[in-house]
Amino acid sequence: MPVENSRIKGLYKQTVQERLKLVAKAAGLTDEHVQALSNHGELDDVAADRMIENVIGTMSLPVGVATNFVIDGKHYLVPFCLEESSVVAAASNMAKRCLGHGGFTTNNDEPVMIGQIQLLDVEDFEQATTNILQAKHELITFCNDVPSRMIALGGGCKDLEVRRLNTHMGSMLVVHLLVDCRDAMGANAVNTMAERVASRLEALTGG
Structure with missing residues (x-):
């Protein structure tokens, strides 16, 4: 109050x-x-x-x-x-x-959540990364091509990142979808986008 x-x-x-x-x-x-x-x-x-x-x-x-x-x-x-x-x-x-010391101050980050897709059995990591980055715009558009109040309010997938992750079980290619969730918690929307785009990433990487 x-x-x-x-x-x-x-x-x-x-x-x-x-x-x-x-x-x-x-x-x-x-x-x-x-x-x-x-x-x-x-x-x-x-x-x-x-x-x-x-x-x-x-x-x-x-x-x-x-x-x-x-x-x-x-x-x-x-x-x-x-x-x-x-x-x-x-x-x-x-x-x-x-x-006596000015009370409290606040700050906040952008309302961005990450959806992670892990691609296994990728033979050529460099080429797979190139393929994904070249298709970035199309992939982001595809993620956002769903009826969503969040997207209507200016949210949605804004970017994606690609990196190679080396583990004791072998290497994998990791793709992060950066999703602006606005005021929503966003878990359902992020999961839906990740599941929706996964098959396209498989086709681009062979993973």
Whole structure:
């Protein structure tokens, strides 16, 4: 939950409803959000408040917020839904220690996964590699020639790599499909592409 300031002094001393009001105001929660957090199910405020720190509601488990988080220069209250005590307090304390040093910074890599195809019994590795690289564009196009929301959103196979791998069982040619999965986990899409292109790689390499 983005907030102007994640430092809420003495939050743990408040009642559940008082905390909820403070957090709702700080984070700009709507009435619907507040109502959802106030729907206790089978767990009431008193029981939830004894289980973890900074309770503001329940989801059949206590919902608490860790304070003091500054991430990439912005303040956040971090929701926790769990039954174990001390976790929220520890997270808040750790974040408070980091606060004086600028908090936390994040970075991320491109959402690329690798599909690996191993080709055995290749007689001429140099020629096989050349054949694959010469057909790279066609192979990538073939991998992406399937109905896919991921591809429609700009993802899909973007590149491929070829290398020789020497093992105690002999040498093999390894092809990596570099697949941009966007926001998807991508395992099914990558496996489908690898299985789809495998026979073409066999034809190009004799493996």
